[in-house]
Structure formats: C-alpha cells, structure tokens
Amino acid sequence: MPTPNNTVTLMINGKTHGQWTNYDIVSDLLTPADDFSVTLGRPVDAVPTAVKEGDKVEVRVGGDTVLSGRIDRVHTTTEKGNKTLTIQGRDDAGILLDCSAPLFNAQDMDLNQIIEKIVKPLGLSKIRIDAAKTNKTHKVQIEPGSRAWDALTQYAEANGVWPWMEPDGTLVVGGPDYTTAPVAELVLRVSGDNNNIKRLEVERNMAARYSEVTVLGQSHTGKHNIKATAKDESLKLSRPLIVTEPDVDSQAEAERKAKKRLADSRLEGLTITAVVQGHRTDGGTLWQPGQRINVLSEPDGIDAVYFLMARTFVGGRGQGTETVLTLKEDGAWVLDADPPKKKQGAGKKDGKKTAHKPSENRKANGQAPVKPNKRRQAKKPKQELQVI
Structure with missing residues (x-):
C-alpha cells in the first residue's frame, strides 16, 4: 500500500501554496468556524506571495479538501535577514460568527425558513438539513444585533439539532449517526x-455532572406548570439542577430541554x-x-x-x-x-458500501x-x- 499523502497545501486564487514551516488545522463540532494557521519562513529579499485577507481558500491534505473558507489574517515579520509569513483563516461559518442576523419577525417559522432569512443573505448557498423532521418554533427571542450563528443555533437547538460545516463548505444542520461503523x-x-x-x-x-435536571417553563400563550425532569441513573450521587425556561411551547419541548441539559452534563464528564x-x-x-x-x-x-x-x-x-x-x-x-x-461505510466493494475492518x-x-x-x-x- 502506498504511503499516505499528508502534504498540507492552500489553494488560493487558483494557485497552490505549500512547504509550510508549521501548520495546524482545527475542526471541532462544538466550536463554530473551524480554523487553520500556517507559517512560512523565507529570505528577506523574497517576493511576498500575493495573498490577501478575505481571499477564498481551500485547505487540502494530499488530494482531500479539509476546509473551505476565507483568509482572515496575513501577518509578516522581518528580522535578522529572514521574513516569516503567517496566514490564518476560518471556514465559511466565520461570517455567521462575525456578522449580525437580519431583523425580521421569526414567529411560527420552521428551520428551513429561518435558514433562508439568516444564512443565505450572508452568502452561504450550500446547505443540507439532516433531520427527518423540523418543527415550527412559536417564539425564540433574537435580540437586535445578535450574531447570525447565535440565532441559527437557537433555532437549531429548539429542533434538537446542531449546525456545522463540512470540508467542502456545506452547512449541515442535523446530528450524528450513531449507527455507523467505527472507522x-x-x-x-x-x-x-x-x-x-x-x-x-x-x-x-464531576463538576458539570448532574443526577437530574428539572426544567420549569411557561409557554408563550401563558400556560403555566410545564415541568419535566430527566434523570441520569448512572450517576449515584445526588446532584440536582433546576432550570427556568421562560418560553417553552409544550410539555414535549420541556422534556427535550431537560434531556439535552442532562446529556450535555454527561458529555462534559x-x-x-x-x-x-x-x-x-x-x-x-x-x-x-x-x-x-x-x-x-x-x-x-x-x-x-x-x-x-x-x-x-x-x-x-x-x-x-x-x-x-x-x-x-x-x-x-x-x-x-x-x-x-442511510447506510454508511468506509469503503465500497462491487458498488456496495462495506464496514471498515481495522x-x-x-x-x-x-x-x-x-x-x-x-x-x-x-x-x-x-x-x-x-x-x-
């Protein structure tokens, strides 16, 4: 089997740039906007590479794209006869993190409509919703000036999903598939x-773990006494948490919020x-x-x-x-x-996907x-x- 190609290159304005002195490329499902940083040392009389902040960029490992976005920062340092060039950037979620959501009436809009209002005006066109069903949210409070990413995540969480960027620049709103085979x-x-x-x-x-989470809520119609409790039977210590939610549309939503809070605490454990x-x-x-x-x-x-x-x-x-x-x-x-x-696997054989066998x-x-x-x-x- 040939040696895997792990060479890191940047495709900028149709040109490939590589031979980096140092690089790091980060992708995190819990952190908006994956980022990269590359550094190149060169002689002081070398002509600077024509790279500008705001340029579109593809970060590749071998022949595979791992990040699509824009350059945020270009920094040069000159000392003792040497020049160091550092390029930093983020994927296309960066603009959602930086810029405000537009002002609009979001009442009784489903996730598709919210994406049309929040995401597409900022230039993202490749979008996929990986959820079998999304519901209309009667009321999610978005303050004027809220960042587009914060507004999107509010609506996503109300539907029990989460947004992230794929390497090819597709915004995905959905969740993990825990039925796929280990890679x-x-x-x-x-x-x-x-x-x-x-x-x-x-x-x-243990600091963020809870044995039970209780959500107390009131719907936008004024319905009181909405209460749901989720318990983690694997945690033997008594560590209760009570959360007040001012806008809960139904008992089912309160149950989902309680379950999510408990799952988040377990994730931190x-x-x-x-x-x-x-x-x-x-x-x-x-x-x-x-x-x-x-x-x-x-x-x-x-x-x-x-x-x-x-x-x-x-x-x-x-x-x-x-x-x-x-x-x-x-x-x-x-x-x-x-x-x-959907069926997924790490490889194909005779047109059929097969599970990965380490x-x-x-x-x-x-x-x-x-x-x-x-x-x-x-x-x-x-x-x-x-x-x-």
Whole structure:
C-alpha cells in the first residue's frame, strides 16, 4: 500500500501554496468556524506571495479538501535577514460568527425558513438539513444585533439539532449517526504490542455532572406548570439542577430541554485526548469529527467505542505529522436529531458500501492485525437517561 499523502497545501486564487514551516488545522463540532494557521519562513529579499485577507481558500491534505473558507489574517515579520509569513483563516461559518442576523419577525417559522432569512443573505448557498423532521418554533427571542450563528443555533437547538460545516463548505444542520461503523481502532497496551497511540489523556470531571435536571417553563400563550425532569441513573450521587425556561411551547419541548441539559452534563464528564501519527486512519481515511472510533487502553481500563468530537492536524517542514483527537462518550451528543436513515461505510466493494475492518487495513499495510482481548462489538450504547 502506498504511503499516505499528508502534504498540507492552500489553494488560493487558483494557485497552490505549500512547504509550510508549521501548520495546524482545527475542526471541532462544538466550536463554530473551524480554523487553520500556517507559517512560512523565507529570505528577506523574497517576493511576498500575493495573498490577501478575505481571499477564498481551500485547505487540502494530499488530494482531500479539509476546509473551505476565507483568509482572515496575513501577518509578516522581518528580522535578522529572514521574513516569516503567517496566514490564518476560518471556514465559511466565520461570517455567521462575525456578522449580525437580519431583523425580521421569526414567529411560527420552521428551520428551513429561518435558514433562508439568516444564512443565505450572508452568502452561504450550500446547505443540507439532516433531520427527518423540523418543527415550527412559536417564539425564540433574537435580540437586535445578535450574531447570525447565535440565532441559527437557537433555532437549531429548539429542533434538537446542531449546525456545522463540512470540508467542502456545506452547512449541515442535523446530528450524528450513531449507527455507523467505527472507522479505526486505537490501541495502547502495557506490552507495547501493536500500539498506535503516541500519547493518551483521560479526564473524568464531576463538576458539570448532574443526577437530574428539572426544567420549569411557561409557554408563550401563558400556560403555566410545564415541568419535566430527566434523570441520569448512572450517576449515584445526588446532584440536582433546576432550570427556568421562560418560553417553552409544550410539555414535549420541556422534556427535550431537560434531556439535552442532562446529556450535555454527561458529555462534559469524560474527555479522551489521543495523539496519533499522521493524519489518516490505517485505511487511508482522514480523521474527521463525527467518526466513531474503537479505543483499547489497558493502562486506563478502556475498551469501548467513542465519538470523535474534534481533531487537530499539526506538522511542518522537517517535522513529523500528528493528529490530536478529542473523543467523547458515544451516543451522548445531540440525542434527538433523528437523521435520515442511510447506510454508511468506509469503503465500497462491487458498488456496495462495506464496514471498515481495522485489522484488515493493518494487514494490508504489512502490520500485524490487532487482537484485543475479548473485544466488545461496536454498538450504540444504552443511554441511562430517564425522563419524567
């Protein structure tokens, strides 16, 4: 199998720029506007590259586009006979984060109508809603001057979904598909056999965890006594939280809000950070948030499937290439998105998609297949959340 191409290049105004001294490319489902930063050292008498702030840019790893957006900042430093050029930018969600939402009456509008009002006027045309159903929201308060991204997320959360940008510049409003097969297996054994994790950090945090969340609400029609409680049966300590929501249209919405608050607290309870070599899985797929990954770590007692929430590509000329993976509990984020049913896989055979098999890819690379002890099958974890 040929060596994967992890060369990072920027396509700007039809020209390809590369050979960066340093680079980092960040993608995070929880942070609006993925960003990149590249640095290039050059002789002081070299002609500056014709790159300007505001230019459209595609960031590529090998032949794959990982970010589409615009350049935010071009910075040069000249000292001791050398010049350093730094280019920074974000994906196309950057304009939603920077600019205000237009003023309009948003009452009784569904998500499609909201996107027409908020997103398209700012120049985003490639949009996909990955939700089987979206409802009209009777009242979501948007203050004059609110950022477009904040307004969009308010309406998205009211429908139990979340927005993010795909590498090709498509704005997606939906949620993860927890039925897809894991794309890779990360291994850290005490013996060192077949390890492919360079560094692993595991953080368990109780500060943001709650045993139950109660939402008290009142609808815009004046209906009182709307109450919903969601409980996390896996948390044995009593850590209750009561939240007041002034605009709740129905009992079902109160239940969804309580469930989301509890799921968010559970999401904060565990963070796994893994550093791996290169920017691709053994099968050649680029690491991308939204993937599911098997993790086996004997020192930490971990053997389960986790959800890739964020990743950062780092490297540069004369350096090794690394990827920092941020993993969260599988099945704990955006529980109510209900994405349209579709079959997905990491590869195709005879026109049909097939599930990724890490051991087969390692064998193709000339590596011994991973043989974890009593490996559990990848499956959607049971959520121990109870709504009252």
